Amino acid sequence: MDETPDDKASMVRLLFNDIAEGYDKANSLMSLGRDRRWRELVARRCALPPGGSALDICCGTGELCLSLAHSDSSIKVTGLDFSGEMLSLAREKIAAADLSHRISLVEADATHLPFADASFDASTVGWGLRNVPDLDATLKEMARVTKAGGKVISIDMGHPRFPPIAWAYWTISRSFVPAVGRAVAGNEPAYRYLHESAKAFIDQRELARRFALTGLQKVTIKNFLGGAVALVEGTKAG
């Protein structure tokens, strides 16, 4: 039987509730310690105005919310996720960083954002789009809640284009990602899903095309690690 969007959403929510505890450590290992720098770059690319606001969907444990808040002390950030466990870790980290007055968290589904049109100066998503049941609906929602001229940015695993790099990358990550899951989270199947979902997800060129189909303009791609990670950004039409 085919998987319905509701099946996928329930499976993904359970999975992230399950692996929340070891998530940050595993992430840092799998990205070879580079994930923080990528999130900082996303925050800079948002080019938020002083006193501006950003929405980070699929915010998980709040790392990108923190990078956005650290990028300028006048910025307000809203993080949104549907995993209560991921959000509760985010809440602890935000309180420990004394940023609860500038970062608020919302438990909701990324495909139906509970915000009015043009509520934010930018919208971001980190390693989230391949998990949502309806990519185009989610992009449409990100564009809808972003103000004219604001950025919509995704950073996620990509598909290396150069065949020898692609072969090495998929071969290594097929064993490495589940091994990290086993060692850090004691949950190899969940991390096997993360590897498989990255491989099954559209590549960064197709993602950029979907950004453009949503109506976003000036769509660009920036690749890291030979395209294993890719930042795709677009601008909401004025």
Ligand SMILES: C[S@@+](CC[C@H](N)C(=O)[O-])C[C@H]1O[C@@H](n2cnc3c(N)ncnc32)[C@H](O)[C@@H]1O
């Ligand atoms: C791989 S984690 C990424 C977390 C974070 N953005 C980061 O940079 O580390 C994916 C997150 O997306 C959330 N998520 C997946 N589908 C979602 C949906 N439909 N609505 C809201 N959150 C969702 C999961 O709960 C999980 O916290």
